[in-house]
Amino acid sequence: MTVSIPPKDRPPSVSWAVSSERQPDAFEIYRDSFAELGEVRDVADNGRSGFSSRTRAHLFGPSIIARANSSTQTLAREAEHIRRSGIDHISVIVNLTDTIGDCDGETLRAEAGSVQFRDLSRPSVSSMSSIDMVTVMIPRAAVPGWLLARGVHGLVLPGSSAGGRLVASHLLTMADVAGRLSDAEGSAGIEAAFVIAERFLGHQRSVAPGHADAIHRTIRERAMALLDSQPPDARWSAATVAVAIGVSRTSLYRAFESTGGVRTYVLRRRLARAYAALRGRRGLSPSVELIGQRNGFPDRRSFVQAFRGQFGMSPDDVAPSEVQLDLSSGGLAATRAMHDVLADWIRTGEAA
Numbered sequence: 001m002t003v004s005i006p007p008k009d010r011p012p013s014v015s016w017a018v019s020s021e022r023q024p025d026a027f028e029i030y031r032d033s034f035a036e037l038g039e040v041r042d043v044a045d046n047g048r049s050g051f052s053s054r055t056r057a058h059l060f061g062p063s064i065i066a067r068a069n070s071s072t073q074t075l076a077r078e079a080e081h082i083r084r085s086g087i088d089h090i091s092v093i094v095n096l097t098d099t100i101g102d103c104d105g106e107t108l109r110a111e112a113g114s115v116q117f118r119d120l121s122r123p124s125v126s127s128m129s130s131i132d133m134v135t136v137m138i139p140r141a142a143v144p145g146w147l148l149a150r151g152v153h154g155l156v157l158p159g160s161s162a163g164g165r166l167v168a169s170h171l172l173t174m175a176d177v178a179g180r181l182s183d184a185e186g187s188a189g190i191e192a193a194f195v196i197a198e199r200f201l202g203h204q205r206s207v208a209p210g211h212a213d214a215i216h217r218t219i220r221e222r223a224m225a226l227l228d229s230q231p232p233d234a235r236w237s238a239a240t241v242a243v244a245i246g247v248s249r250t251s252l253y254r255a256f257e258s259t260g261g262v263r264t265y266v267l268r269r270r271l272a273r274a275y276a277a278l279r280g281r282r283g284l285s286p287s288v289e290l291i292g293q294r295n296g297f298p299d300r301r302s303f304v305q306a307f308r309g310q311f312g313m314s315p316d317d318v319a320p321s322e323v324q325l326d327l328s329s330g331g332l333a334a335t336r337a338m339h340d341v342l343a344d345w346i347r348t349g350e351a352a
Contacts, residue, residue, distance in 0.1 A: 011058045011059050011178070011182075011183050011186055012058070012059045012345075013056065013058045013059070013178075014056070014057050014338055014342065015055060015056040016053070016055055016337050016338060017052075018030060018053050018337055019051065019052040020047055020050065020051040021049075021052075026047065026052075026053070026337075027043060027047020027051040029337055030047070030053050030070075030339075031043075033338055033339040033340050034339045035081075035340075036339055036342075037077065037081065037087070037339055037342075037343055038075055038076050038077035038081045039075070039076045039077075039078070039081065040073055040074070041073065041074040041075075042072070042073055042127065043072065043073045044071070047071075050071065052069075052071055053068070053070040053071070053337055054068070054069045055067070055068040055069075056175075056179075057342055057345075058181075058186065060178075060181070060183055060187045060190060061187045062138075062139045062142065062224075063136065063139070063186075063190050064135075064136065064137045064342060064345055064346060065134065065135070065136045065171070065178055065186070065190065066135045066136075066137075066175070066342070067175040068132075068133055068134075068135065069131060069133075070130070071131070072128065072130055073127075073128065074101075074127040074128075075125070075126050075128075076126075077120065077124050077125075078125075079123060080312075082121060082122070084311055084312050084313060085343060086268075086272065086275060086311045086347055087121075087343065088140050088268070089120045089137045089138055089346055090117065090119055090137070090138050090143045091117070091118040091135060091137050091138075092115060092117055092118075092135070092136040092171070092193065093115070093116040093133055093134070093135050093136075094113065094114070094115055094116075094134045094135075094168040094172060095113075095116070095128060095131065095132065095133040096112050096132040096133065097112050097130050097131070097132055098110065098112050098129060099116065099128050100126075101125045101126035101127055102123075102125045103118065103122070103123075103124045103153050104122045104123050104124065104153055104154070106153075108124075108154050108156070109156075110156045110159075111159045111160065113159025113160075113164065114156050114157060114158050114168070115163075115164050115168055115171075115197070116154075116156050117147075117153070117154070117155040118152075118153060119152055119153035121140075122153050124154070134175045136171060136190055136193065138190065140258065140259055141224060141256070141265065142220070142221070143258075144194050144217065145216060145217075147194065147201070148258050150201065155201075157197065161200065162200065163197065163199070163200025163201070164200075166196055167193055167196050167200070170189075170192065170193055170196060174189045174190070216251075216255040219245065219251060219252060219255035220255045220256060220259070222245045223241055223245055223255070226241065226244055227241070227265075227266060238252055238263070267306065268310065270295045270296045270297070271306060271311070272347040272348045273295050274291050274294075274295040274297075274303070274307065274315065275307075275315075275318060275347055276344050276347060277294070277295070278315055278318040278320070279319075279340075283320075288300065288303070288304075288315045289303070291303075291315070292304075292307075292315070303315065
């Protein structure tokens with residue numbers, strides 16, 4: 001299993017291939033790494049034999065595309081996982097085997113090859129005879145507003161439909177060639193999946209190409225790029241952000257309505273970066289207080305209060321990552337499944 005440091009124009013990637021035949025505790029390690037995202041259930045023989053998992057994932061901008069194969073299992077993401085993970089993304093899934101489950105009380109049935117949509121801020125349970133899938137995870141702020149307004153959680157484009165086949169084919173091809181794409185190409189490819197899905201999900205544009213949703217997405221992207229490029233303790237108000245990117249405050253507010261507002265976005269980004277820093281600690285260094293200060297919190301009390309409000313736990317409870325940077329080998333190396341590394345990427349939109 002490796003995390004690679006790519007050439008300058010290539011995205012960071014992570015990969016692993018584990019099995020109970022070669023590693024008796026492979027399933028336990030897999031299950032524990034997945035705890036950052038949810039719970040693994042219903043694995044035959046409790047993973048002691050016949051269990052395997054292969055995954056390769058790439059980070060394009062703030063979005064991830066992953067190709068995964070694994071044994072029969074149920075994946076559950078419930079309220080406790082949602083709060084502790086601090087992840088507020090939309091997931092697009094193409095599974096080449098049938099999926100049944102539940103999306104926040106609504107029954108899910110998706111035939112092999114269907115395109116499934118999940119809101120990762122809401123509970124879901126999915127049971128699969130095997131995992132042979134492509135998953136794309138996108139920050140809510142980067143998802144088209146028309147799709148969020150439709151009620152994305154549990155939405156399915158059937159594999160038997162023209163739209164399902166076309167979007168599935170696009171994402172499967174993207175996953176196959178992701179390692180050869182630049183960051184810009186990968187990000188454009190992910191956005192293209194939504195453009196393709198738009199027609200088949202029945203969304204009708206009320207205005208030509210410069211419609212409000214596209215404008216709002218552009219404003220969000222410009223504002224996010226600006227805020228993410230600044231030191232965490234930089235003092236930004238909605239007014240100064242609007243001036244810096246050349247829009248009105250009203251346009252800025254409207255663009256961020258789907259994410260809870262500019263202030264909420266900034267707070268979540270600061271907390272996500274703090275979470276990643278806590279995961280990257282070696283022992284107790286740097287201290288919780290210093291990490292909080294580096295991310296814009298003036299004292300321990302305000303940091304702990306905000307962190308607990310977002311993740312439902314104290315920053316002292318965040319376990320450090322087991323992945324170590326090995327510069328001599330030109331990358332990161334581990335002997336385990338690394339869903340927790342993917343969770344760190346999702347939270348921060350960047351590789352550690």
